Amino acid sequence: MLTRRIIPCLDIKDNRVVKGVKFLGLRDAGDPVEVAKAYDQQEADELVFLDITASFQKRKTLVELVEEIAKNIFMPFTVGGGISDISDIRNLLNAGAEKVSINTAAVKCPDLVARAARRFGSQCIVAAIDAKATGARQWEVYINGGRTPTGQDAVEWAKQAANLGAGEILLTSMDYDGTKDGYDIALTKAITDVVSIPVIASGGAGKLEHFSDAFLKTNCDACLAASIFHYEEYTVKQVKEYLKEKGVPVRL
């Protein structure tokens, strides 16, 4: 049986982990490779690395970092942040990323999603959507790391991205992100109801119930979380054991 996934997310800047990972016993909690190894040992289902480096020059070294990660962990991971063309995607996949996530460039140039899916297959193209509520059951897509509103409806964009060939949606609720109040169930449900590709819920995980709520109240396939794992409030295994008790299929 295909199981639901738990995915820790790491923000990378200038090839260092930011948003403070406080793992006990890690010699260098800023080293993406060390942190990735720790999550590999916890048997996280996947990892997501989001590169938030501003400078283009420094971002070039991301490919080397991805190679280094791929040599050290034997689990799937997605890389996103600043991907703007086919050659970026090819370089990251060849360096060892299982999938790439595309956000701003996909909104600005939807054809990039179509071309990438044709070239590399839908299975490795993730459309990352940052959405913010504008009214009851209405959400707007933001780009440029959540700084720029686009006027585009998130549900419509999700449908379009899937039609273009995206193989997965990484859906972040800007309203819930960082609140620890739980995932945005209404948003996640609105998207999973209209697409037939996997959806990763993101933003808001603070308690164990938040994960089971997301899986039991929506048809999402994976839950992404950052600080709850980085600060060792819970291990990935504890979350999965809880989910198993609640009847959610997980890999343990």
Add this chain to the structure above:
Amino acid sequence: MIAIIDYGMGNIHSVNKALQLFSAKTVITNKPEDILNCEKAVLPGVGAFDDAMQELEKQGLVEPIKKHVAAGKPFLGICLGMQLLFEKSQEAKEARGLGIFKGGVVKFKAAKGLKVPHMGWNQLKKCQMSDVKCQNGCPLLKNIPDNAFVYFCHSYYPDPKDKQVIAGVTEYGGSFASLVWQENVFGAQFHPEKSQSIGLKILENFVKLC
């Protein structure tokens, strides 16, 4: 020496490093002579079927791969690298595959809540068939528990003509062949190099094949 065939389509680092964990000597290569001379070879791959075949042809790797296999040396195809071992794919109307396994590669049909791509950790069920070879079990699955979890990330899967080559199946809207095996040739639809301890054990079994 194990040749990891680098034809510009996909991740070679994880599989290379994983094989080295088990003291395998490896060479990442697109040279025909390396493929012919090595004792074993691995064909990874991410991307489209026809692009991948074009690359293999352009780089003169089709014949060396076929010769390596015909010489009875162990060969492992992973994901797209496995699909290329078949005759054809629904993904590519024109391109012909390597044809080492009979049959084609078909796409999952998105229906009744079945999401495509098939993405994540699913179980690998060992095939128990009446055939003597299968009863003994696929050597790659030695010491692997039945129904172990491995990682999948794909929209297409193999549909072998000869069902005897199926060494493992996985349930996803019905069961499909997730591991195929014919004498010295192995093909995994899942990613052993991304399947944590179970995947590493499978690669260790490949390294230890004689």
